[in-house]
Amino acid sequence: MSDQKTATQGAADTVTLVDNKTGKSYEFPVLDGTEGPRVIDIGKLYAQTGMFTFDPGYTSTGSCESQITYIDGDKGVLLHRGYPIKELADKSDFMEVCYLLLYGDLPNAATKAKFEKAITYHTMLHEQLINFFRGFRRDAHPMAVMCGAVGALSAFYHDSTDIRDERQRMIASHRLIAKMPTIAAMAYKYSIGQPFVYPRNELSYAENFLHMMFAVPAEEYKINPVLAKAMDRIFILHADHEQNASTSTVRLAGSSGANPFACIAAGIASLWGPAHGGANEAVLNMLGEIGTKDRVAEFVARAKDKDDPFRLMGFGHRVYKNYDPRATVMRQTCYEVLEELGVENEPLLDLAMELERIALEDDYFVERKLYPNVDFYSGIILRAMGFPTSMFTVLFAVARTVGWIAQWKEMIEDPSQRIGRPRQLYTGQNQRSYTPLDQRG
Numbered sequence: 001m002s003d004q005k006t007a008t009q010g011a012a013d014t015v016t017l018v019d020n021k022t023g024k025s026y027e028f029p030v031l032d033g034t035e036g037p038r039v040i041d042i043g044k045l046y047a048q049t050g051m052f053t054f055d056p057g058y059t060s061t062g063s064c065e066s067q068i069t070y071i072d073g074d075k076g077v078l079l080h081r082g083y084p085i086k087e088l089a090d091k092s093d094f095m096e097v098c099y100l101l102l103y104g105d106l107p108n109a110a111t112k113a114k115f116e117k118a119i120t121y122h123t124m125l126h127e128q129l130i131n132f133f134r135g136f137r138r139d140a141h142p143m144a145v146m147c148g149a150v151g152a153l154s155a156f157y158h159d160s161t162d163i164r165d166e167r168q169r170m171i172a173s174h175r176l177i178a179k180m181p182t183i184a185a186m187a188y189k190y191s192i193g194q195p196f197v198y199p200r201n202e203l204s205y206a207e208n209f210l211h212m213m214f215a216v217p218a219e220e221y222k223i224n225p226v227l228a229k230a231m232d233r234i235f236i237l238h239a240d241h242e243q244n245a246s247t248s249t250v251r252l253a254g255s256s257g258a259n260p261f262a263c264i265a266a267g268i269a270s271l272w273g274p275a276h277g278g279a280n281e282a283v284l285n286m287l288g289e290i291g292t293k294d295r296v297a298e299f300v301a302r303a304k305d306k307d308d309p310f311r312l313m314g315f316g317h318r319v320y321k322n323y324d325p326r327a328t329v330m331r332q333t334c335y336e337v338l339e340e341l342g343v344e345n346e347p348l349l350d351l352a353m354e355l356e357r358i359a360l361e362d363d364y365f366v367e368r369k370l371y372p373n374v375d376f377y378s379g380i381i382l383r384a385m386g387f388p389t390s391m392f393t394v395l396f397a398v399a400r401t402v403g404w405i406a407q408w409k410e411m412i413e414d415p416s417q418r419i420g421r422p423r424q425l426y427t428g429q430n431q432r433s434y435t436p437l438d439q440r441g
């Protein structure tokens with residue numbers, strides 16, 4: 001892939017801003033990407049007008065140019081490097097998707113084998129890093145452990161923290177993708193008091209993760225291929241999602257020149273919140289609280305009540321105003337996993353489907369275009385596979401690491417990259433003089 005910028009501007013493609021107070025007008029270029037709405041380039045707005053834009057929550061603000069992922073929220077489309085997510089989930093595998101996100105194209109057989117070897121080479125952790133886990137309380141939330149352990153990587157791998165060195169950037173990217181499952185599984189093993197299980201490089205990425213999570217030294221662990229496939233697909237579905245909160249956090253942290261391990265730790269912190277990656281855990285807690293189908297209507301009413309902070313977790317999305325295409329694949333995977341495990345009757349799935357049915361018929365949800373998102377069904381699958389609820393967001397972090405690092409790499413390799421520094425609308429005190437303590441009322 002070339003690093004060439006692809007945004008274009010037609011000759012007459014400008015917008016005019018008229019300041020009604022002064023009567024002055026200003027012209028700004030309008031850019032076209034390969035897909036998506038046109039974009040007004042306001043880079044010179046402050047210099048020309050002396051004004052900033054105001055857009056809390058960034059509902060109308062593009063923060064960067066990117067060639068990695070495209071979402072059409074109205075149509076429910078998600079493309080990675082141009083490939084629809086459903087095709088990738090059906091036909092590809094996670095390692096291939098990692099390569100695609102990082103390097104721009106699908107690998108051929110030889111490149112794929114080389115990439116997989118490069119990743120598996122880095123699956124182990126520095127043995128001293130393992131002491132970090134023992135410093136945490138056993139009942140610590142595994143996302144807390146992830147923030148700490150991933151941040152600590154920068155204290156161990158000094159030979160891949162020079163962000164100006166292309167080779168070091170590549171090694172750091174491979175290390176992060178390779179070590180995240182090991183860190184995640186160790187966080188889990190520590191929490192239940194079992195010995196750590198070391199990675200096995202003859203296994204696939206998903207198989208290795210399941211092995212490190214569920215094997216014990218006393219017995220042989222047989223990997224179920226259907227579950228390994230489901231795990232791989234779940235990783236694909238979470239791999240990237242353009243400029244969401246955690247990815248923007250990674251980019252902003254990285255824009256100052258911070259090392260990639262520190263940036264990914266920042267991304268993990270952002271992902272943890274229930275409005276973002278923490279939603280998968282929150283969905284299961286919500287379904288547990290609802291308990292039975294006859295209480296669904298009561299909870300839907302609460303979600304609609306503006307005086308009640310309760311929201312339907314796993315519903316709604318800033319960009320999707322249609323069914324999240326990842327949720328469609330996730331629901332299908334949910335059936336496959338439950339069938340494989342011989343679960344004929346999963347009350348939580350029945351409950352989730354009833355909740356979805358009632359919400360999708362309700363005017364409140366219809367008018368606001370609130371549909372199930374990726375987190376709505378993932379928890380049910382993960383629970384059936386044996387993951388505790390507290391690990392759900394950790395799995396999201398494992399999968400999203402490739403998206404974060406691909407976006408970070410794209411940013412660092414962009415010659416026009418500068419430190420990210422938003423401005424503000426200040427509504428605090430005007431300048432005033434300091435009052436000595438003995439003169440304050």
Ligand code: CMC
Nearest residue numbers: 274275276277279303311312313314315316317318368373
């Ligand atoms: N339940 C009830 N009402 C909702 C919900 C919901 N889940 N989501 C949005 N609304 C309402 C909201 O009250 C508002 O109503 P009104 O216009 O009357 O004030 C309207 O819909 C628009 O909501 P918003 O909060 O302005 O939308 P947003 O784009 O800022 O928030 C969201 C997006 C995902 C944070 C939000 O939909 C939400 O909190 N959903 C539940 C949490 C969740 O499932 N998060 C996972 C997102 S997908 C995976 C990921 O990104 O990690």
